[in-house]
Amino acid sequence: MALLNKLLHKEIQGKSLEKDIPSVQIEQSFSQSPFGPLAKVGEAPPSYTATNATDGAAEEDLSAAFANLKISQSSIPAFPDPDICLVHLKLLKTFHDLKEDVGYTDGIFGLWNARCELPIVEDRNKALVVMREKRWALYIARAVERFEDWWLKVLCEQEDATRLRENDMKINSNFMDFPKHGVAKTWSTSFLPPKDVLMVWHSLMLNPRNYLEDCIRFGLKDLWATGMPWHAVNTAIDTSFTYQVPEAAKERFTNATGHNWSNAKDHLAKTLNCPRCTQALKIPWTTCATNEKPSLKEIMEMNGAGYGDQGLSYICHRCGGEINHDLLRVAKFRREVENLIMRGYPLGGTILSPTTGVPEAVETRNSQGNENTFPNRMITVELKAKMLDLIDKNPNSKPAMTDVRDLIEATIKDRSAIRRINSKTGIVLRAERIAVRKMMSRYWENSSIFALELGGAIIRQSIFVDKMANLDWLHSPAARKTMTRLLTKYSRFIDIMRLHPKDVCVPTLDVDLAWHTHQLSPKQYYDYTFSRCLKFIDHDDKMEENALSTAFEWTSKTYEKLYRQVYSECTCWYCEGEVLRPPAHCLLTFSSHSLQAH
Template sequence: MSDVALPPAYKVSSPDDSTVTVGNVDKSLPKYNVPSTFSIGNAVTEPLVGLREIKGHLIILGAFAELKKKVESVDTSNALYSPVNEDQKWAWFVGLAVERFDVWCRALTRDTEKDVKPVVLPPLDVIMVWHSYMLNPRWYAEDCMRIDACKNLKSMEPAFCELLLDPSPILSEAPSKSRLDNWKYLTGLGFNLLDEMANMKTKSILCPMCNTALDVDYINKEGTGYLQQKFSAVCVKDGCSFGEINKEKLALGKLARDLAMKTSDAPGDHLPGTFFTASSADVKKGQKIKKILHWEIVHASNKTPAEANYTYGSHDLYLAIMSFSKYSLSPMREQMGLPYQPRLVSRIMSAYNDEKIYSVELVGAVLRQGSFVNKMHGLGWTKSGFFDEPGDELVLQHGLARYHAFLDLMSSSPVSFFVPTLDIDLIWHTHQLQPEKYEKDGKQYLAKFIDHDDKVEGIRLSSAFDITCRAWKERFNVTYTHCGCPVPGDTIGKRLSRMIGMYSQPTTTPHSHLFPITRLDVLAATHPSDHNTVRFIAKNKREHKVALRKYESLKKKKEKEHKLQSVKNESSDIPTANRRDEKAISDDSVDGESKFRNYAAHDMIPFLVPVPMFYFGGELPSGEACVATGGLAGFIAGGGAEVVAGVIVVEGDVAEAEDVEEDAEGVEKKLGVFSLVQDCMKLLIN
């Protein structure tokens, strides 16, 4: 490929070149000058995340991956109503792990953290849930302000930070006696969930109306267990008229309690979703929602406030709120002001999935993170000692440089929604696992709390990734992704043609430390991090039609852009040498080797527009590609989620088609980027 100008060579800090083997391909490490400081906006900083913490995080992810393998190999054939499918077993295990986390979290005290840190660490399954909780940083930080039990959880953060520096306590086959005793003292549960799964058959819930304790199955043959999609129970207390109890009504009870609380300045009296937002006025708006709803309930009763006895904090007001909403969350959305403040109300309502105190639906959070864990494990990065050699550390140094550039990109367009690649997301996650530092760094360098949205609709994610690619190229003059992912409908030759100018001499000086290291795992790690993708299923025919319009609108736009780009490419002169390579790549072979060999188990699924689901549990249209968070095979789904065609879907409101490109268009104008959409997934020319 002599006609194509390649990026400049790197300079290495060590005198010797190192060689690594990735998959079946040997690569010499490029020479790379590791930056000691990074620019974020107008500020310059030393690395915000340390290599030791990143390595420790990868070891922890490896432990999660090994735990999943053990769960999938468990023989459940003799257990009553137990799942036998691997995905089902893992979902069952995660559901039980969340229950154990809940018991542990609510048992913590401020004195717990004062003990020796390895002693206070819970079992690995509970650590896994806590890990996923922290990767929803805004909700986690807010819960730690509002909820007493979570305040105690926050006091445990130093123990997790120590774990990042030294993950050996969770790698030991046998936990110490003091650690076992501490867990037993706090929870009364067995330490190893693998040994406890068969014994965890029921849990206790409270009737939302009369607070009677009810024992319900986790799973049963009817599919109405607490961890199953059609969960249903009935209060057994004589005279209780509440009727069927399901996840929605449990969530309604939680919401009604929060709405009935007094309206003071204490964080615990504020509604979730009103802190750390773009507007400081959201806290006051949340309080206003409570006051207006209180007035409406009193007015509807045809009584004076004194006669109605609907005082803040009273059980009567709590019951009146549920009755006023007709025991359903949908009317409550309207009553809270969805038509005139949809973003705020939708954000508040997203915190209500079940009866648990947390604003994050933790089962879904862990399952979504599983996709990211699988990708890190597939790259080989979670293996102990994988990055011990100084030369191999360059891989993490490169990801660290890209993460700081990602923060700089966010600082350049504060209202934007940018999508990270796998390598950037790894560093981002590691930063979030140090919550105090993460919040402080965000406020210092970006003047705001940086959220990491754990659950994003696929159409919005795809559009945002297009924008991220263009914004990155515009700001740094370096291509954002180099993983070689195919775009559906394109031949390999077309992708190569569009790439010819990718490595031409830039008109402005590019950021050399952002050029990719030519190791296959590094290139694969620039795949978009899509673990947080979910499919929102329409609740009725109207919303399904809206979702289809959104999909068709974005699909037509993509097709038009590709057509215009193809015309542009066909009119350009491609050097003869490049045409030979184009043919070789089109034949899927260069020097006898496949150019599309699995990049260390790299996910080659196209990252494109997801197809909207049919309403009422329908199916996906055949022949279309979707980005999924992993399958559950329709056995267990938490927090109102449903499983269709192996994809986690969440019931929710669907925006109008005109809103699809709102964020994308706004960012384009702010950045001044008016060029045609380039391929997000570029095939690296060797």
């Protein structure tokens, strides 16, 4: 396999692109869908149901607790506090409820339960699970498109943002100090987007370096400084975890983006221009479940050809060419090449240092020697014509990102081409190869304007959301003390990264909550991690299971050696209460069965 293909293969497998601290979150493998049947008795600790008489009191206690959350409207703490963590949990609970609501809404996007009426009950149940998963996947795909329009038509417009150009990257304090220059803005609930759009924004921010790159490329320094507007979010989510905003917010979103406030009521077709002939097209979001009596195989595979389906296939009625996801990814890359050539907009993945994650300036005297911007030079000097010719009016052509890879690979092997690109030796440096891999990762499986494919990011994040919902710390009597404890544990986790910069650190669920919460205040998170670790710590949630297990074992041993405390422990209500109870009152012991259950 050729070199670049190997590099891309590694990226697709989820390996970290950058030689920094590849910290990751733990992801549990589920044997069944979260929309599937309930677990059997004995598979988990027993649940406890309060009597009706105490339910009301519990709700009153919860309302009082949420009413007392102290969230500043104007200032953002440098380090998360327990109240912000609790508001984050409220937001995660809202996302979890949203997923459940969408999955169980019969008929949404034309996906009806009636299509699952199969003769065998077991087959019917399997089909229903797949149907619920499809509804949620389609909802996410639509949410990502809505978020992109909100980003461009609301966020960029309200900040009067200016796109980053290559010239801005030459020893320029505005560029180099971008993470420090923004001014946090005060948001009211009237500025909040729909909750599906908020969910996408939340997932993007949990990829810190990608989010910084996107904010820099689009010139959104104030948005970067603002982060998640916790005061407005807390106000919008009531004690039943219902997301409510004033009509002004709905009007603002609809007028600016042209979308309905409700994802489910938004357009049933995606409007786009054919990349070959520019003909305006309306492509249905899905073609799944159109057969009134599908087989179990049809339901289980859910192979649709709509814009939100994995197997998109639509024939342009003007040029006769097929529209598929491969074509759209190449079209996105081609637009980026046009912007690089005509406007000087740098390609994705060429802005931040691969080692520190901070904006990396290009020396004015030696711009051709900057390894990080090698992909920009390679395209501009050697490949612009070939890249622009990837899409032509031939309806039989089937361009894909593999064509881009092949062109780059051939160029890297051509020493005379490298001399023209770098005005020096024809050898490609290791750092330049890494820069190519970083750049290609932004476009390989991604047709959006952002640095990563957001649909996958939301799916990965939803696993963590489900785990938080199962723990249900929000209703725990020890919730605030639990937040205090996990914040301490998180600060120690960062210290381990500082002390062991070449090792992989893996968080527990409680540490991950604090870590995520901090990332949602990106400017503060940037300052905190850079001041301690001399680099902007990224968050990689795509690590292979074996490597994850080994790294988690190392993290546990290191934590316990440094702090003389157990790193990985049960965080259910009962155990949290016992951990936080004064020692004189800890009279209950565990049986072996209880330990296994926990």
